[in-house]
Each structure stands twice: as C-alpha cells, then as structure tokens.
Amino acid sequence: MNSVSILSAKSMGKDFIPKEYLKDGKDEYYYRNIQSIYPEDKWRNLKSDEIEQLVKNNNTCSNWDELLVTDNFDPGLIKNNNFFGLVRIGAVEDVILQHHDKRVPVGITDSVVISCDIGDNSAVHNVKYLSHYIIGDNCILSNISEMHTTNYAKFGNGIVKEGEPESVRVWIDVMNETGCRKILPFEDIITADAYLWAKYRDDKTLQQKLKDITQNSYDPNRGFYGIVGNQCVIKNSSILKDVNIGTNCYIKGANKLKNLTIKSNEKESAQIGEGVELVNGIIGYGCHIFYGVKAVRFILGNNSNLKYGARLINSFLGDNSTISCCEVLNNLIFPFHEQHHNNSFLISSVIMGQSNLAAAATIGSNHNSRANDSEIQAGRCFWPGLCSSVKHSCRFASFVLLSKADYPAELNIPLPFSLLNNNPAKDSLEVMPAFWWLYNMFALIRNSWKFQNRDKRIHKTQHIEVEYLAPDTVEEILIACGLIELWVGKANLRQKGISYLDKTENELRITGRDLLLNYPKEAASLEVLGENMEKSDRKIQILKAPKAYKAYYDMVHFYAVKNLMEYFDSKPESDLSSMHNDLSINPHTKWVNLGGQLVPEADADTLRKDIGSGLLNNWQDIHKRYDELWSAYSLEKQKHSYHTLCKILEIDKLSKEKWIECLNKAVITQDFINEQVYLSRKKDYDNPFRQATFRSEDEMIATIGDIEENSFILLVRKETEEFKEKIVRLQKRFDK
Numbered sequence: 001m002n003s004v005s006i007l008s009a010k011s012m013g014k015d016f017i018p019k020e021y022l023k024d025g026k027d028e029y030y031y032r033n034i035q036s037i038y039p040e041d042k043w044r045n046l047k048s049d050e051i052e053q054l055v056k057n058n059n060t061c062s063n064w065d066e067l068l069v070t071d072n073f074d075p076g077l078i079k080n081n082n083f084f085g086l087v088r089i090g091a092v093e094d095v096i097l098q099h100h101d102k103r104v105p106v107g108i109t110d111s112v113v114i115s116c117d118i119g120d121n122s123a124v125h126n127v128k129y130l131s132h133y134i135i136g137d138n139c140i141l142s143n144i145s146e147m148h149t150t151n152y153a154k155f156g157n158g159i160v161k162e163g164e165p166e167s168v169r170v171w172i173d174v175m176n177e178t179g180c181r182k183i184l185p186f187e188d189i190i191t192a193d194a195y196l197w198a199k200y201r202d203d204k205t206l207q208q209k210l211k212d213i214t215q216n217s218y219d220p221n222r223g224f225y226g227i228v229g230n231q232c233v234i235k236n237s238s239i240l241k242d243v244n245i246g247t248n249c250y251i252k253g254a255n256k257l258k259n260l261t262i263k264s265n266e267k268e269s270a271q272i273g274e275g276v277e278l279v280n281g282i283i284g285y286g287c288h289i290f291y292g293v294k295a296v297r298f299i300l301g302n303n304s305n306l307k308y309g310a311r312l313i314n315s316f317l318g319d320n321s322t323i324s325c326c327e328v329l330n331n332l333i334f335p336f337h338e339q340h341h342n343n344s345f346l347i348s349s350v351i352m353g354q355s356n357l358a359a360a361a362t363i364g365s366n367h368n369s370r371a372n373d374s375e376i377q378a379g380r381c382f383w384p385g386l387c388s389s390v391k392h393s394c395r396f397a398s399f400v401l402l403s404k405a406d407y408p409a410e411l412n413i414p415l416p417f418s419l420l421n422n423n424p425a426k427d428s429l430e431v432m433p434a435f436w437w438l439y440n441m442f443a444l445i446r447n448s449w450k451f452q453n454r455d456k457r458i459h460k461t462q463h464i465e466v467e468y469l470a471p472d473t474v475e476e477i478l479i480a481c482g483l484i485e486l487w488v489g490k491a492n493l494r495q496k497g498i499s500y501l502d503k504t505e506n507e508l509r510i511t512g513r514d515l516l517l518n519y520p521k522e523a524a525s526l527e528v529l530g531e532n533m534e535k536s537d538r539k540i541q542i543l544k545a546p547k548a549y550k551a552y553y554d555m556v557h558f559y560a561v562k563n564l565m566e567y568f569d570s571k572p573e574s575d576l577s578s579m580h581n582d583l584s585i586n587p588h589t590k591w592v593n594l595g596g597q598l599v600p601e602a603d604a605d606t607l608r609k610d611i612g613s614g615l616l617n618n619w620q621d622i623h624k625r626y627d628e629l630w631s632a633y634s635l636e637k638q639k640h641s642y643h644t645l646c647k648i649l650e651i652d653k654l655s656k657e658k659w660i661e662c663l664n665k666a667v668i669t670q671d672f673i674n675e676q677v678y679l680s681r682k683k684d685y686d687n688p689f690r691q692a693t694f695r696s697e698d699e700m701i702a703t704i705g706d707i708e709e710n711s712f713i714l715l716v717r718k719e720t721e722e723f724k725e726k727i728v729r730l731q732k733r734f735d736k
Contacts (some may be wrong), residue, residue, distance in 0.1 A: 012062060013085020013115045016132060017151050017223040021162055029086060031223040035134055036088075036117055043068035043088050050075045059083065070120075077107030085115030090122070090137065097123050097140055099233045099250075104140055114148075119230065136230035136247065145238045149226035153242035156261045156282045158184030159218045170259070170280045172297045173314040174198050174332040175350045176375050183316075184214045185282050185299050187261050188619055190462040191318040191334050191595030192626055194299070195350070196608070198332055205612035213611075213618055229264065246270065246285075254278075262287075268302070268458050284319065285459050301335060303457045309342070318353060318596065319462050320455055326357070334380075335464050335596045336451050348392065349376040352593050354451060354466065360387040379416070380472070380593070381447060397480070398473045399436050399444075410535040414483065416476040417444075417555075418548075428539040431530055433480060433548035436468075437555055441676035444468055446712055461623060463630040464596035469559035471591045471640045472598055477552045478644070484528070484549050487542060488512035491526040520546035554669055556648055561666040563641035566634070568730060576734075579642065580653050587643035588636060599629050600636060656734055663727050674720040678713055 017028045033040065046054070051064050053075040061067050061083040072091035089108070096103050104123045111127040118124060119137035127141050131148035135141065152161040160169050171182040174194060181198040183189075197210050226240075229247030234240070237254040246264030251257070253274035262283045264270035270283055273290035281295055284302035289295075295312040301319035306312060308324040315328050318335035327345035334353030339346065344357050347364030357363065361384040364376050376390065379398035384390065389406040397416040405422035407429075413420065419435035436444040451466040465472075489508030492515060493500040500508060515523040523546045530540035542548075567579060574582075588600035599607075607625055610616045616625060645662065646654060654662075684690055685700075685707050694700040707713065 010062070013066075013087075013131075016085075016115060021151075021222045023221070028223060031219075031221065032115075032117070032132075032134070032225050035225055035227060037119065037134065037136065038088075038090065038117070042070055042090075044070065046075075054078055061087075072120075074107075077105065079107070079109045081108055081110065082112045084113070087113050087115065088117045090118060090120035093121055095121060097121070097138060099140055102140075102235075104142060117225075133226045133228060135228045136232065138231050139228055140233045140235065141228075142235040143237070144234060144240065147234075147240040149224075149242055151222040153224060153226060154218075154259060155187075155226070155242060155244040156259050156280060157186045157214070157218055159186075159215050159220065161222050162220050163222075170297060172299065172316065173330050174316055175330065175348065177314070177330040177348050184211060185280075185297075186214050186217060186619065187263070187282060188461070188623070189282060189299060189316075190623070191301065191316060191332070192462060192597055193595070193619070193622070194316050194332055195334075195593075195595050196604075198350070200608060203608055203612065206608050209611050209614070209617075213622075217619060231266070232264075263302075286456065301462065302459050303455070319457060319464070320451070334593070335462060336454075336466070348374065349378065351376075351378050351382055352380050352398075353464070353596050354380050354447060355382040357384060358386045358388070361385070362387075362389040364390065364392050379476070381468070397476045399468065401435060401440075408536070412533055414476065414533070415480045415530075416473050423541075426539070426541075428541050429530075429534050429536075430541045430543055431533065432543040433484065433545070434551035434555070435548075437551045438544075438547060440680055441673060442678075442680040442712075445673060445677055445716060449712065449715070462595055462597070463626060463633075465598045465633075469555060469562075470598055471588070471637060472593055474556055474559050474640070474644060475589060475591060477556055478647075481549060481552050482509060483530070484542065484545050484552075485509040485512035485516065487528050487530060488515055488523055488526060488545055488549075491528045492523075495526055516546050516549045520550070553648060554672075556644060557662070558666055558669045560641040560645035560648075561662050563638050564645065565666075565726065565730060567638045568733070570634075576654055576656060576659060582635075583639045583642035584646075584653075585639070587639040589640070589643070594626070597626060597630060598633065603629055660731060660734065663731055667724055667727055670720050670723045674716055677716045678707075681710065681713060682707055 015028065022028065046064055046067055046069060057079040059078055059081045066086045067083050068088045070091050072093055073089065074092050074094055077092050077094065092107055095106050097106060104125060106121045106123050108124040111124050112129050114131035116130055116132065117134045119135055119139065121137060122135055122139040124130065124141045127144045127147060129146045129148060133147060133149060152164060154161065158170050160166060170185065172185055173179045173182045175181040175198050181201060183194050183197040200206055226243055228245045229249065231248045232245055234251040236252055239256045241258045243257050243260045243262065245262045248266045248269040249262055249264035250269060251272045254272050254276045256277045256279065258279045260278055260281050260283060262270050263285045265285065268286035270286065271288045275292040276289050277294050279296045281298040281300065283300045284304060286303040287300050288305045290307045292309040293306040295306060297314045298312045299316040300306065301317060301321065303320050304317055305322040310323045310325060311327045312323060313329045315331040315333065317323060317333050318337060320335050321333060321337040323339045325342040326339050330348045331346055332350045334351060336354045337351060339357040341359035344359055344361045346357060349364055355378065363384060374392040376392060376394045378396040381399040382396055384402040385404045387404050388402045391407065391410055394411040396413045399417040400413055401419045403419060403421040407422050415431060415433040417434050417436040419432040421430040423430050448466050448468055486505060486509050489512030490500045492511060528542040528545045530542050533540050567583065568574060588602060590601035592599050592601050592604040594604065611622065616622050646652060649658060651658065691700060694703065
C-alpha cells in the first residue's frame with residue numbers, strides 16, 4: 001500500500017506499539033526503559049525558567065511535562081527544535097566535542113526529536129527527523145535527513161515479530177541463487193554457522209532446529225528502540241532506519257542504512273562512508289564500508305572491507321576479507337578473501353577462504369542450461385587468474401591456480417596445489433599438480449605468514465586454520481597421489497598398446513607407483529591423462545607427473561614431522577612409545593572446513609546430532625562447541641600426522657631409526673623451502689622484461705628493493721635456522 005494517512009496532531013510520538021501488541025500492565029516505553037543506559041531516577045522535569053528559555057530559543061514541545069532532563073542541563077544549548085512524545089536528555093554542558101578535525105558544541109539544534117533518549121554531552125544538530133532512538137554519551141549526530149526505528153524493528157536479524165507473517169522473514173540465499181541453501185542472519189553469526197546451515201540441507205531436523213534457535217534468540221515482542229552506542233559520529237547522511245549501532249562507530253555521507261546491526265567498539269570501530277546503501281545486514285566488528293557500496297541481504301565478518309562501488313547481495317563475506325569494485329551474488333565466502341577490480345564478479349559459490357580473485361575473473365553465471373545457476377565449490381586458496389571464466393557447476397581442491405583462460409566446461413579438480421591451463425591449440429586441459437610447491441614457493445609460504453599477520457581481530461569467534469599443510473590439504477594430497485598412480489599405470493599400458501580394461505584399479509596403482517618411485521624418467525616419458533575432471537571428451541593432460549608425485553610426498557612427510565615435533569615440544573618427558581600410545585588411537589582421515597576451522601567429519605556429524613536432539617539449543621552453546629573442537633584440534637592434527645606418516649612409510653609403528661631418518665629428511669625439505677622461496681622471488685629480478693622499465697640496476701633496487709634485504713626472505717632464513725636447531729635438540733634427546 002502506498003498512501004498517506006491523516007492523523008491527529010496529538011498522536012506524534014504516541015502509540016509506538018499498536019494497542020493489540022501491548023502486554024498487560026506494560027506501556028509503550030516498557031522495552032525502552034529496559035534498554036535505557038540510565039536509571040529511572042536520573043531524570044527530572046523541567047523547571048519553569050528552563051521552559052521559558054527553551055521557548056525563547058524557538059523550541060516547541062507537544063507536552064513540556066514529557067521532556068525530561070538531568071541536573072547538568074543548560075537550556076541555552078537547545079535551540080530551534082521540535083520535541084514530541086517522551087524525550088529524555090542527559091547532561092548538556094557548555095563543552096565542545098572533537099572528532100578528527102571537526103569540532104561541534106554539545107547541544108541540540110535545528111532538529112525534530114520524537115520519543116528518544118539522548119545521552120550525556122552529545123551533539124545533535126540539524127537532524128530533520130530523529131525518532132525512537134537511544135543515543136549514547138558523547139555522540140555527534142549532524143546533518144541527517146531521517147533516523148528512526150519502527151516498532152517491529154529486527155536490526156538485521158532473521159526473525160519475525162509478534163503478529164508478522166512468515167513472508168517478512170529475511171533469509172540470505174548463499175551458495176545457490178534458487179534459495180535452496182538459504183540461511184537466517186543473526187547478530188553473532190560466523191561462517192561456521194552459515195556453512196553448517198547451508199551445506200547439510202538433507203538434515204531436516206538440523207534445519208528446523210537452527211531456524212528455531214535463531215528465532216528464540218531474540219524477543220519477538222514489539223517496541224524495542226534503535227541504539228547508538230557511546231562515542232559515535234553520524235554525519236551528512238540521508239536515511240537510517242532500524243539500525244543498531246555499536247560504540248565508536250563512524251558514519252559519514254551514507255545514502256541509506258536500513259535493518260542493520262553494526263557491531264563496533266573502541267578497539268574495533270566500524271566505519272561507513274560516502275554513498276553507501278546497506279539493507280538487511282549484519283556488519284562485524286572493525287569493518288570499513290566506503291565509496292558507493294551497495295549491499296542487500298548480507299553478512300560481513302569481523303575486520304572486513306567493502307569499498308569502491310562493490311555490490312554484495314545475498315552473500316556472507318567472512319572475517320579479514322576485502323571486496324572492492326566487484327559484483328558478488330549468492331555467495332558464502334570464508335575468511336581471508338580478496339577481490340578487486342571493477343570487472344570481476346563471483347556468483348553462486350562457496351569459497352573456502354584465503355582466496356584471491358583477479359581482474360575480469362568471471363566465476364559462475366555462464367549459463368550452460370535452462371535452469372538457474374548452480375554452484376561452485378573451491379577449497380582454500382583458490383586463485384583464478386586474469387580474465388578466467390568458469391561455468392557452473394565446478395569443484396576445486398585447495399590451492400588451485402587457474403591460468404588466464406575461458407574454461408569451456410564444468411570442472412572437478414581433485415588435485416591440490418595445482419595449476420590449470422586451458423590449451424586451445426592442443427584442444428586439451430592441462431593440469432600441473434604440486435605447482436605451488438615446485439614453482440611458487442614464495443607465495444605459498446608467504447600466504448600463511450601473511451594471513452596471521454593481517455588478522456587484526458580482537459573478537460576471534462571464528463577459528464581459522466591458515467597453514468597450507470593441514471589435515472584437509474594433506475588428505476587431498478593423498479587422494480591425488482592415488483589418482484596419479486592410477487593414471488600413470490594406465491598410461492604405461494596404453495603406450496605399450498595393451499588394454500587396461502581387464503586390470504583392477506589396485507593393480508594399475510601398483511604399477512604406477514612402481515614407475516613413479518623407481519623409474520621416474522620412464523614415467524616422465526608417458527602421456528598421463530586425467531579422468532573425470534572436465535565435462536568434455538578432450539584430453540586432460542597431467543604435466544610433470546613424477547615431479548608432482550615426489551613433491552606431494554615430500555609435502556605430506558614435512559607436514560607430519562612438523563606436527564610430531566610439536567607433540568614432543570608440548571610433552572618434554574615423552575618418547576616414541578608414549579607418542580605411539582597417545583596418537584595412534586582413533587585418528588581421523590575425513591575433515592570438514594567449517595568456515596575456516598578444520599573439524600573431523602565425525603565431530604561435525606556429532607555436532608549436527610547434538611543440535612538436532614536439543615543438547616545444544618542456542619548459538620552460544622554451538623559456538624562453545626566450536627571452541628572445544630578448536631582446543632582439541634592440535635592433538636587431533638598430531639594424531640592425523642602420526643597416522644599419515646606411518647601410512648606413507650608403510651609401517652605400523654614409528655621406530656627410533658625411522659624417526660631420526662624422518663628428522664633428517666625434514667631438514668632437507670626445510671632447506672629446499674628456504675632455497676625455493678628465494679629463487680621463486682628472484683625470478684622477478686632476473687626477468688629482463690621486468691628490468692626493461694628501469695634505466696639501471698640501481699634504479700630497480702631503489703624502486704622494488706634489494707632481494708637480499710627482502711624481509712620475508714630473511715624471515716624464512718631465520719625460521720630455517722631455528723628449525724634446524726630444533727631438529728638437533730630433538731636428535732640429541734633421542735640419542736640419550
């Protein structure tokens with residue numbers, strides 16, 4: 001309905017809650033008083049001389065008895081205002097508030113204030129319509145067209161208020177544009193919650209319980225006011241409707257903010273800037289949103305950024321992420337995501353964190369059927385290159401790098417740390433497994449350091465695994481090794497003109513493994529073809545299979561030894577026998593990435609069961625379970641490492657001799673990492689085309705720095721020496 005009603009002038013500021021929703025013995029101010037930051041006895045009525053001065057200052061009030069103040073009240077600082085309903089004003093003293101270079105006097109001028117509480121020594125100037133808000137202390141509100149709260153305000157939470165139909169509930173359609181994976185937003189939601197909700201759609205009990213838990217987390221009664229926390233600055237903005245704002249928040253030049261919770265505090269202040277339009281969302285602590293951003297039905301994790309015209313719709317952007325310029329629709333994005341440039345976009349996907357989308361990367365929305373867009377699933381550290389175009393549906397293992405190409409068909413890439421290349425000249429898809437380890441070590445090692453260094457969150461509710469070698473990637477590597485063995489075994493028979501159809505998969509893998517380990521040159525001469533990785537009939541060529549196979553095993557070995565070294569560090573009195581007793585029991589081999597936190601699949605299933613049974617019946621308990629799983633993660637990772645090391649060594653129990661051998665091999669691997677970090681970075685210095693823009697080597701070094709002084713290279717060298725010292729100490733320990 002779009003119409004204008006005529007009401008009594010006396011109704012201004014009255015009947016905030018419709019009479020049919022008022023509870024027995026409670027008035028329309030009941031919930032306001034619960035929310036108020038001040039006790040009831042703080043307020044007093046105006047004195048006659050104060051009213052007289054207020055009138056002289058061109059103030060009007062529908063009922064002066066409903067304008068309440070405190071003892072520290074200077075009526076001379078209240079000018080040219082219209083007050084309606086119950087308005088309570090805290091201390092108003094002759095002082096100045098300063099924010100950055102702007103100074104404003106405390107007081108209220110040129111404003112319409114309807115049924116609000118205004119805290120001590122706040123400045124409210126030229127606010128054309130301020131209704132049903134509780135404003136904190138030392139706030140600046142300046143040049144605002146409209147700022148009000150409705151009686152049914154939900155502040156971005158996916159709930160319905162008393163008397164509302166189910167149709168008004170705000171869902172967020174993540175991962176799939178059809179709404180088949182929709183989730184409800186709520187103030188404390190993290191990516192683990194969203195993934196649990198969106199992924200396990202077949203668990204009907206879980207789905208209903210999560211909806212009920214969310215609805216029951218908030219009071220369904222009407223009449224709650226919007227809150228602006230202490231030390232907030234809101235200026236030069238048009239419309240703020242049903243927005244809860246934490247302390248120390250800075251909002252300037254916003255076009256429209258509606259149905260939001262903006263989490264902010266002194267150490268993690270949120271900032272919202274010019275031209276921004278945000279509707280139906282949750283904004284985490286420490287977020288920055290600037291310059292024409294449009295976001296609708298969205299969640300923004302802690303310490304994340306939207307800027308330069310980004311469009312975020314029906315999406316969840318995890319902690320420590322940045323999106324600028326881009327269009328992002330129907331996505332669930334785990335922490336540490338980077339996406340820039342105006343012509344790249346991301347559609348209907350779950351991106352599992354530590355990812356980077358390059359310019360013109362078109363991920364999804366390339367329609368290849370008459371149905372809605374389906375889904376793309378990408379593991380940790382997904383890096384599509386410039387102008388990469390990928391269709392629905394696709395799945396990528398962790399650390400997959402796409403070279404610039406228009407990939408013509410759906411993809412399912414189970415090989416982690418690989419490089420994909422579409423080769424139209426040969427009409428083939430080329431996959432180089434273990435590319436990161438072999439040729440991009442600087443970026444690979446720097447990633448883990450970078451993510452830890454950039455994590456500025458204080459509220460770390462979402463736990464995040466940032467190590468590139470972790471249970472999820474190691475399990476992917478083991479699967480990839482089995483596939484390479486199989487494909488090499490087939491390639492060997494194919495080259496000999498022998499059919500492999502009468503061979504079992506195990507027989508082919510044994511043959512392939514023997515070639516890869518004992519005859520790598522012969523294996524390198526084979527044309528190794530991947531299978532079931534692209535929806536097409538063309539060749540899928542596996543490049544440098546023997547090198548990749550060895551690299552994979554080196555990675556797994558290094559992962560396992562490093563974690564077992566941590567075990568001995570944590571237990572100085574332990575020996576190999578105690579390690580075997582502690583770590584050989586119930587190791588998990590299937591893992592789930594819950595929003596950035598790695599959890600054994602069995603524990604994730606138990607979590608779902610406990611939610612469904614009602615054992616965990618609120619979000620606080622669910623988050624506490626995440627914390628418990630994170631506390632247990634180090635030991636679970638050590639169990640996984642012990643199991644994995646024994647598996648690749650083909651032993652049941654680790655002996656002293658084998659352990660010493662493993663430590664020595666780890667030293668060789670660490671030296672390799674140290675060397676490759678340097679060499680992979682040095683390529684930029686040796687490239688003559690990169691040198692072409694400089695008139696001399698001195699200019700180049702002055703511009704991009706001396707590689708010998710590169711801080712990260714120096715850090716890796718230091719870590720290498722410390723690692724070796726640690727190995728020596730461990731070897732001495734076992735030599736006793």
